Structures are given as structure tokens and as C-alpha cells.
Amino acid sequence: MRKILNLNLNLNLVFNTMRIGFGYDVHRLVKGRRLMLGGVDIPFPKGLLGHSDADVLLHAVCDAILGALAEGDIGRHFPNTDPKYKNISSLKLLAKVSGLLKQKGYTISNIDSTIIAQKPRLAEHIPSMVENIAKTLGCNTLQINIKATTSEGLGFAGTGKGMAAYASVLIKKK
Numbered sequence: 001m002r003k004i005l006n007l008n009l010n011l012n013l014v015f016n017t018m019r020i021g022f023g024y025d026v027h028r029l030v031k032g033r034r035l036m037l038g039g040v041d042i043p044f045p046k047g048l049l050g051h052s053d054a055d056v057l058l059h060a061v062c063d064a065i066l067g068a069l070a071e072g073d074i075g076r077h078f079p080n081t082d083p084k085y086k087n088i089s090s091l092k093l094l095a096k097v098s099g100l101l102k103q104k105g106y107t108i109s110n111i112d113s114t115i116i117a118q119k120p121r122l123a124e125h126i127p128s129m130v131e132n133i134a135k136t137l138g139c140n141t142l143q144i145n146i147k148a149t150t151s152e153g154l155g156f157a158g159t160g161k162g163m164a165a166y167a168s169v170l171i172k173k174k
């Protein structure tokens with residue numbers, strides 16, 4: 001009995017029933033771009049610069065999931081030299097990452113994330129961002145958490161030159 005128990009324990013370790021991932025992303029803020037965060041189009045005089053829609057939050061979430069799967073990073077899966085990803089909605093990239101997650105037999109346990117932006121105020125947009133992410137990943141909104149903070153006027157985020165996002169994810173084997 002003990003032997004069987006140990007064997008199961010070892011198999012669980014080998015097949016990693018739960019895995020953790022972490023993601024980080026930064027984009028520059030410029031005039032003449034829409035500000036997309038968590039798939040929400042946020043009214044603001046500037047937007048994030050990038051090859052895709054530059055949704056810094058979704059990129060951090062994608063990277064966290066890819067990290068948990070030991071699948072490298074977003075740049076490897078969606079190269080910024082590929083014209084088919086030009087101005088693409090990052091919700092589509094997240095949907096592709098979600099497909100890979102399912103293909104590998106995993107499901108999301110929970111996601112926690114933080115956006116660092118001096119302006120605009122993001123609190124009222126967070127429920128829509130949570131809904132977009134939950135819908136795209138096919139999970140409950142209670143599994144997704146998004147926080148927004150300023151950086152007290154310090155650094156590139158504090159001076160409004162850019163925004164950053166962090167995300168961590170726990171995935172579990174189906």
C-alpha cells in the first residue's frame with residue numbers, strides 16, 4: 001500500500017499536476033494609438049506602442065500561461081516580425097495560448113495580475129477586463145484577479161512614458 005502511495009506521489013511529481021507561471025511586459029505610451037488593456041478600449045489621449053494592439057496586461061497573462069507550460073514566451077509564438085500579427089487584438093493571441101493550454105491537457109486554476117500605470121484611472125474598467133479574460137480562457141470571473149497601481153510618479157510608468165504589467169498563473173492537469 002505504501003509502495004503504491006509512493007508511486008502515485010512520484011508520478012504526480014513527474015507529470016506536474018499543478019504548475020506555476022509568471023509574466024511581465026512593458027510598452028511605451030505614444031500619441032495616435034488606442035489604449036487597449038485587458039481587451040478594453042480605454043479613452044485616453046495616448047495608447048501603447050507595439051506590433052500588435054500592445055495590450056500589456058494580456059501579454060503578461062499570455063507569458064504567464066506559456067511559462068507555466070514551459071513553452072517559452074509570447075515572442076516565440078507570435079513573432080513581432082510576422083505581418084499577420086500587425087495590430088492584432090491580443091484577445092486573439094490569448095485565445096491561441098488558451099488553445100495550447102487545452103491541447104496540453106491543462107486548465108486554469110487562477111490568475112493574479114497587476115497593471116502599473118500613472119494615468120488614467122483604471123478601476124472602473126477592471127470588471128470588463130476580467131470578463132474578457134475569463135471568457136477567452138473559458139473560466140469563471142472568480143478565477144481572474146486584476147489590480148491596478150501607479151508607481152508614485154517614479155520611473156517610466158510614473159512619468160507616463162509607458163505601462164507595465166505582471167501576471168502569475170496556476171494551472172492544473174485536467
Ligand SMILES: [Zn+2]
Pocket residue numbers: 025026027050054055056059
Ligand atoms: Zn507586449
